[in-house]
Amino acid sequence: MVLISRQLFSASPEIRVRDVMLSAHDDFQTQRAKLASIMLDAMYQFVGLLDVDGKMLEINRAALEGIGIQMDDIRGMPFWEARWWVISPETQRVLQQLIRRASQGEFVRGDFEVYGQKLGEETIIVDFSLLPIRDTDGNVVFLLPEGRNITEKKRTEAALARKNEELQASWDLICRQRNELQNLYDRLMVEQELSERLLLNLLPYPIAERLKARPEIVANSVPEIIADSFPEVTVLFADIVAFTRFSAAMSAECLVSVLNEIFTEFDTIADQRGLEKIKTIGDAYMAAAGLPQPVSDHAVRTADMALDMMDALTLFNRRTGYSLQMRVGINSGSVVAGVIGKRKFIYDLWGDTVNTASRMESHSLAGRVQVTDATRRLLGGAFLFEDRGIIVAKGIGAVHTWFLAGRCAPVSR
Structure with missing residues (x-):
């Protein structure tokens, strides 16, 4: 079974994609393994593989380049000691708890603030999850960590939340002003009714109506x-x-x-x-x-x-x-x-x-x-x-x- 078209190798029998060498002579399973490696490295989000104790076996290129390290520098290290997680001891403790739960077969998920740029100059928020991977006997043998950068999403949500609060505050103000205007209007109607009653006590109704129709009465003129x-x-x-x-x-x-x-x-x-x-x-x-x-x-x-x-x-x-x-x-x-x-x-x-x-x-x-x-x-x-x-x-x-x-x-x- 051929997975990769022969036309890809028309110019050369081998093609290098970063650290992966594709050959026209690779068998089907080898091609699949190499393509999976290319796909993993090309993913923009964080993806890796841990053992059940949380030690790092493999991390994709996007995650490594995000903090400026090499896989050889961290392979075999506890996942919570990687540069991403040293933003605070509390974050590291929470991650350890999640790894223990995932190693027992639970799919876990949460949002974390982590270092996302080289040398820890900027933090990002990731939507992080740990997926237990089982063998044919049903035993958890690996953990698949995955993280998506949701910083902009969170910022947008925060901005929307602030805007909603502002809109709500504006609406509350409008409601208060509307109520105040209604109260003023009601009082004005009461005062107008009182004024009309007083006017009718002084003048016959037809004469009072003629006076009310005169704008000059209000204009402080004769x-x-x-x-x-x-x-x-x-x-x-x-x-x-x-x-x-x-x-x-x-x-x-x-x-x-x-x-x-x-x-x-x-x-x-x-x-x-x-x-x-x-x-x-x-x-x-x-x-x-x-x-x-x-x-x-x-x-x-x-x-x-x-x-x-x-x-x-x-x-x-x-x-x-x-x-x-x-x-x-x-x-x-x-x-x-x-x-x-x-x-x-x-x-x-x-x-x-x-x-x-x-x-x-x-x-x-x-x-x-x-x-x-x-x-x-x-x-x-x-x-x-x-x-x-x-x-x-x-x-x-x-x-x-x-x-x-x-x-x-x-x-x-």
């Missing part, structure tokens, strides 16, 4: 004036009679508590009857119907609110034991409404209709609701009235007024 004319509204003023004298002996907390309880009930009535609370000044309360959204029944809404306010104050007196009384004045007509101020906005009304409504309150009587002819005509026959006649109102002159005495039909709530 905003464009918001002002509207309403030809048909009804204005209500209410004042608690002699409240200053009543509250003279009260503490500040008690005074504010009384007014808060009364005016909070008035606010509820305004919401139920569809009026817009304009403001409170001391113990006076002002509201209007027909703005900022015009309605046709503005006078009826206001009359109902006035009567409800009287009932609410009566219930408050029964509950608290006080004997407070209130004057109410109502007038209907045209007004101008708008927002004034750059900070602490207020929605207010102006015009003769407002002034007359105020005079109706100040010239009314305790426990009575006084209305003008204009309001009386708009209310028609749904309410009961007492003709007060002509009064002289300060700054206005003679005015024909009426007291609102009640409703003709059952109250609609």
Whole structure:
């Protein structure tokens, strides 16, 4: 059987490959042995052969040249005493343990840091293994050490590990920042909701929406004036009679508590009857119907609110034991409404209709609701009235007024 082609020896009957001489006259087994030797020496990784005691019998050329020694210098030496392994006594002890285990028939493997360059100038990491080789009777007679240089692989893995740690740290930072942004956003939404509630407590909803749409409000500049004319509204003023004298002996907390309880009930009535609370000044309360959204029944809404306010104050007196009384004045007509101020906005009304409504309150009587002819005509026959006649109102002159005495039909709530 021919293993090597005859053409290889066409120029010469012998060919030398390093220390191996191939001949055209070699028999088949000799060729195989020589080719195996060539193959062993040509391998780039570390390969050798040890006896069961760990003494070196053969080591391939790549391993020998890697540390600059000759086979004759180390043949018969304990494998752990070779230059590769003298990086540390601990490495040598671990290698001896592996050799003992392999000599007992166990295939062993591990990563080692060893000297990989001549004179030990540089260390490398090898993936090292020991394979027991048995004879036909199953006895371990040799050990096959093999090592692959995995230094670059380990460096790459270490670099990847560092990069993964950096990426994980970046991801953790992004998650923390995202959570912080979410928390900030949530707080901002809460603050915005609070601001909107506060704004709605100061201004009617349509007016608040118009203000929110104005970027100049935020730009620390004077905003464009918001002002509207309403030809048909009804204005209500209410004042608690002699409240200053009543509250003279009260503490500040008690005074504010009384007014808060009364005016909070008035606010509820305004919401139920569809009026817009304009403001409170001391113990006076002002509201209007027909703005900022015009309605046709503005006078009826206001009359109902006035009567409800009287009932609410009566219930408050029964509950608290006080004997407070209130004057109410109502007038209907045209007004101008708008927002004034750059900070602490207020929605207010102006015009003769407002002034007359105020005079109706100040010239009314305790426990009575006084209305003008204009309001009386708009209310028609749904309410009961007492003709007060002509009064002289300060700054206005003679005015024909009426007291609102009640409703003709059952109250609609």
